[in-house]
Amino acid sequence: MFVDPLFSEELLQHIWQFGLFDQRHLSTIRGEPITIIKAGILNRDAGPDFTAARVRIGGVEWAGNVELHYRSSDWRKHGHHRNQRYDNVILHVVFEHDTDALNIPCLELQQRIPKMLLKRYQQLKEEAAFVPCTPLLHRITEEDWQTWKGKLMRERFERKTSLFLNWLQQNHFNWEEVCFRAMAQGFGMPVNTDAFLQLAQSMPFVLLARQRPHLQRLESLLFGQAGMLAGSFKDAYPQQLQEEYRFLQHKHQLEPLPSHGWRWLRMRPSAFPTMRIACFSMLLHHTPHLFSRILETEDLPSLEKLFFVAPSPYWEDHYRFDIPAIRTAGIGKGTVHHILINTVIPLLHLYGKHMGLPQYPQRAARFLQQLPAENNRIIRGWAAENTIAASAWDSQSLLQLKQYYCEEKKCLECMVGRRLIRGADVNECREDELGFEL
DSSP: OOOOHHHHHHHHHHHHHHTOSOOTTOBOTTSOBEEEEEOOEEOOSSSOSEEEEEEEETTEEEEEEEEEEEETTHHHHTTGGGOGGGTTEEEEEEEEOOOOOOOSOEEEOTTTSOHHHHHHHHHHHHOOSSSTTGGGGGGSOHHHHHHHHHHHHHHHHHHHHHHHHHHHHHTTSOHHHHHHHHHHHHHHTTTSHHHHHHHHHTSOHHHHHHHTTOHHHHHHHHHHHTTOSOSOOSSHHHHHHHHHHHHHHHHHTOOOOOGGGSOOTTSOGGGSHHHHHHHHHHHHHHOTTHHHHHHHOOSHHHHHHHHOOOOOGGGGSEEETTEEOSOOOOSOHHHHHHHIIIIIHHHHHHHHHHHTOTHHHHHHHHHHHHSOOOOSHHHHHHHHTTOOOOSHHHHHHHHHHIIIIITTTOGGGSHHHHHHHHOSOGGGSOHHHHTSOO
């Protein structure tokens, strides 16, 4: 049976690692009997595929490495005969044996692997649907599905908090400063994330902290550093901000960001960077020790209330400087939930893990389970496949699954994909599916 060589060695590693082949009466190509004592440890770095393996060949027990290839000839094709890392290989495992040029014992698996397993693997790899295995998802038990979503959420927390952890190490674990950067990033989502982060990093945190008690100074600093106070204005409010900023800029030798870095197109006016900066300024003004307040807040309604802030009066009838609007809208519930899910809750999780305080990761998980599921293209796609997210916990795990497993076709690293590829146990498969006689 033909197996795409682009994927066959990945599959072969999985088959060897989990023993998904007929292991009765194993022998080398030269007829020496083989007993697998330990398959070894999968090596994701350079060198042989499996280390610390133990096999008995012809009555002699060997300890060392195992290398896997689609064909025997791939050993020389990949240059292993010139690489000392492969000197301690005790067994060469191949799907198809096509050369006797090597002196290393060789085990061929082509006739020992269930054909149905290969077929399912190819189907998942070639499937172009939203999620390749959607038609088979009903085979996964609810218990297994919940366990897998828990692992996906742990991965997502690690991915989201890795940047926060780097910031902590850089600023000697100043949690308030990290919270400020993370919050700026959250206020910029989804299209101005990088611009907001650059804004937060463009000024010393201690300088920002000094301006917090004075709203107009705080606004002038943030709008000025955003590059939005250049030029001339008709309204008194931006003129006052401009004057304040010029003083701060000269005194502290500040360099503003280029104004062209902000994105305005195809978004609601309430999501304009001016409105987000105005709301962010008010949040910082009202809550000077924001991270401490987050840690103190134990229930979701109180946490939500913390982030429902109205901007200063000028923004009640403006979305941009000098351009009046009949009516404006500040930060809404959807934006608050977005910030909680992507910024506040990951920060809580990281703090608890780093400080050894389990109540904070537990609170983070509880908040995610209480928050409604997100509504975006990926979650709507899952819903179209009858996989409904009941909470933010569900939607975040489904986002992780889709983005980092399904889209990258990492079926062998996915619990669902592995179960569907394997199907029944090897010894339960029919003779015609296996390709060998039971």
